[in-house]
Amino acid sequence: MKNQYQVHCDHIDVALPYARNSGDGALIGSMFGVCANGGANGADDVLVVKGVFTLTKNSAEAWTVGEKVYWDNVAKNVTTTATSNTLIGVAILDAANPSSTGVVRLNGSFS
Numbered sequence: 001m002k003n004q005y006q007v008h009c010d011h012i013d014v015a016l017p018y019a020r021n022s023g024d025g026a027l028i029g030s031m032f033g034v035c036a037n038g039g040a041n042g043a044d045d046v047l048v049v050k051g052v053f054t055l056t057k058n059s060a061e062a063w064t065v066g067e068k069v070y071w072d073n074v075a076k077n078v079t080t081t082a083t084s085n086t087l088i089g090v091a092i093l094d095a096a097n098p099s100s101t102g103v104v105r106l107n108g109s110f111s
Contacts, residue, residue, distance in 0.1 A: 010050035
């Protein structure tokens with residue numbers, strides 16, 4: 001098909017908005033994903049926008065299965081606090097308080 005831009009819609013080619021490592025989350029506008037390779041601010045990378053990932057979370061929160069989770073672009077972690085943050089998906093496992101990571105099913109990148 002002549003007008004198809006990209007075949008795999010769960011992986012988006014991007015320039016990183018800030019320095020990231022492989023497996024870190026990143027927000028570009030309202031598009032959230034997990035960095036495949038990582039790199040410096042402005043580096044080319046692949047953002048994985050669909051799937052289930054273990055991500056850094058606000059360690060002072062407890063999560064329950066099915067709870068909405070948001071990206072805090074200031075702290076660069078996942079939180080249950082909606083205010084000033086971007087909806088990215090849901091928790092698929094309980095996460096204790098304290099704990100540094102949680103398992104998230106991404107909502108496909110758009111809130």
